[in-house]
Amino acid sequence: NGQVPHDKTLDNTLTLIKEGYPFIKKRVERYQTDLFETRLLGQKVVCMSGEEAAKKFYDRELFKRNGALPKRILKSLFGENAVQTMDGDAHIHRKLLFVSLMTPPHQKRVAELVMDEWQSAAEKWKGMEEVVLFEEAKEVLTRASCKWAGIPLEEDEVKERTEDFFEMVNAFGAFGPTHWKGRMARNKTEEWIKRLIEDVRDGKLDAEKGSAIYEMAFHKKEDGSMLDAHMAGVELINVVRPLIAVCIFIAFSAAALYNYPEYKENLRSGTETYFENFVQEVRRYYPFVPYLGAKVKKEFTWRDYTFEEEMLVLLDIYGTNHDSALWDEPNDFKPERFFTWAGGLFDLIPQGGGEASKGHRCPGEGITIEVMKTSLDFLVNKIDYDVPEQDLSYNLDKMPTWPESGFVMKNVREK
Ligand code: HEM
Numbered sequence: 001n002g003q004v005p006h007d008k009t010l011d012n013t014l015t016l017i018k019e020g021y022p023f024i025k026k027r028v029e030r031y032q033t034d035l036f037e038t039r040l041l042g043q044k045v046v047c048m049s050g051e052e053a054a055k056k057f058y059d060r061e062l063f064k065r066n067g068a069l070p071k072r073i074l075k076s077l078f079g080e081n082a083v084q085t086m087d088g089d090a091h092i093h094r095k096l097l098f099v100s101l102m103t104p105p106h107q108k109r110v111a112e113l114v115m116d117e118w119q120s121a122a123e124k125w126k127g128m129e130e131v132v133l134f135e136e137a138k139e140v141l142t143r144a145s146c147k148w149a150g151i152p153l154e155e156d157e158v159k160e161r162t163e164d165f166f167e168m169v170n171a172f173g174a175f176g177p178t179h180w181k182g183r184m185a186r187n188k189t190e191e192w193i194k195r196l197i198e199d200v201r202d203g204k205l206d207a208e209k210g211s212a213i214y215e216m217a218f219h220k221k222e223d224g225s226m227l228d229a230h231m232a233g234v235e236l237i238n239v240v241r242p243l244i245a246v247c248i249f250i251a252f253s254a255a256a257l258y259n260y261p262e263y264k265e266n267l268r269s270g271t272e273t274y275f276e277n278f279v280q281e282v283r284r285y286y287p288f289v290p291y292l293g294a295k296v297k298k299e300f301t302w303r304d305y306t307f308e309e310e311m312l313v314l315l316d317i318y319g320t321n322h323d324s325a326l327w328d329e330p331n332d333f334k335p336e337r338f339f340t341w342a343g344g345l346f347d348l349i350p351q352g353g354g355e356a357s358k359g360h361r362c363p364g365e366g367i368t369i370e371v372m373k374t375s376l377d378f379l380v381n382k383i384d385y386d387v388p389e390q391d392l393s394y395n396l397d398k399m400p401t402w403p404e405s406g407f408v409m410k411n412v413r414e415k
Pocket of ligand 1: 083084085095098102237239240242243245246247249254288289292350351352359360361362364365367368373
């Protein structure tokens with residue numbers, strides 16, 4: 001098929017797991033191309049990288065999502081038959097529900113709740129010798145997001161629910177025990193949330209109109225019928241779980257503040273734009289989502305290569321965010337690059353590309369950015385802390401990844 005490079009191995013699955021985030025990037029650089037063909041999990045797969053590839057990938061005439069994700073991802077990270085697997089008008093209809101829950105007023109509300117939780121956490125830390133920011137962030141985010149979504153949380157279940165939400169995320173690049181932990185966490189969480197949806201429907205649990213739990217419980221499909229309680233629960237988890245995952249970006253933000261102290265000064269005296277730029281650079285620079293998958297809807301040709309119907313295609317998220325055609329010195333952490341960024345829909349793609357309301361791009365970017373900004377404000381302007389010797393490196397062969405030590409802080413004091 002055309003002049004496109006083929007990776008000459010029988011199956012590259014193990015190599016992909018071993019190499020992790022840079023798997024696609026390494027090969028597009030080696031072959032000097034933006035797409036190549038390989039075999040993964042026993043099937044032919046096309047991997048592609050860069051802005052032009054992202055534009056193709058988000059063309060809904062050419063690609064579909066149903067059937068693109070392996071069962072193991074659906075049974076741990078996403079849930080089965082949820083928004084991530086939908087296509088066409090049914091997808092847009094479901095997607096608008098998500099988008100309506102993530103508007104600027106919602107973003108502001110979540111950020112306020114997160115700051116409240118950080119302040120309470122700081123009280124608790126007063127008697128503690130050291131705290132691990134990554135672990136604290138998970139709990140702060142679980143408390144804030146459940147409160148925002150209208151999910152009741154008893155004090156004695158906070159730790160367990162926090163771990164369950166996190167384990168679903170942690171399972172996405174794992175095989176073996178970490179994967180199974182994620183599956184178990186999903187089963188347990190789905191049962192819990194399904195019961196809450198039923199309670200809202202039966203009037204046993206009060207829910208405010210406009211809250212995520214209310215809107216999921218009473219959402220009507222395109223044909224006017226309700227979602228079954230389990231499916232409504234799965235979609236409610238799709239709102240809360242990714243919010244807890246922002247803990248990864250918060251840990252990376254703290255590491256960046258420590259590694260590049262000049263920006264800390266900037267943020268202390270600077271304007272909102274400095275916060276915005278710092279957060280954008282954290283989302284670009286640090287690894288989180290490695291690649292996305294879709295299936296060819298109908299045969300087409302691009303770059304002299306024939307994409308056959310049903311073929312699996314992976315878009316390189318990590319590599320596009322580090323593509324030297326798009327970013328000067330892509331491997332340097334430089335928030336100031338965003339002063340001149342034109343705001344493209346297919347270049348900065350840590351949470352997908354295109355328009356959220358018209359395709360699969362993450363609807364939660366606004367919330368993510370506001371939560372990251374408020375957490376950064378907390379770290380820079382609300383507390384002081386010492387950073388003891390620790391290992392802040394992260395492995396690119398572990399997906400997801402975060403600073404090894406979780407960012408340990410000592411002697412935390414309010415400002
Ligand atoms: C979809 C990343 C936070 C809700 C996605 C996608 C990515 C992503 C890469 C898939 C895009 C695609 O398939 O084309 C992230 C990252 C986050 C984050 C890295 C930061 C930790 C959030 C938050 C929410 C959220 C805070 C909700 C409050 C969703 C939903 C989808 C999605 C519902 C499915 C959209 C669809 O399939 O149409 N996210 N996300 N995400 N995200 Fe996020």
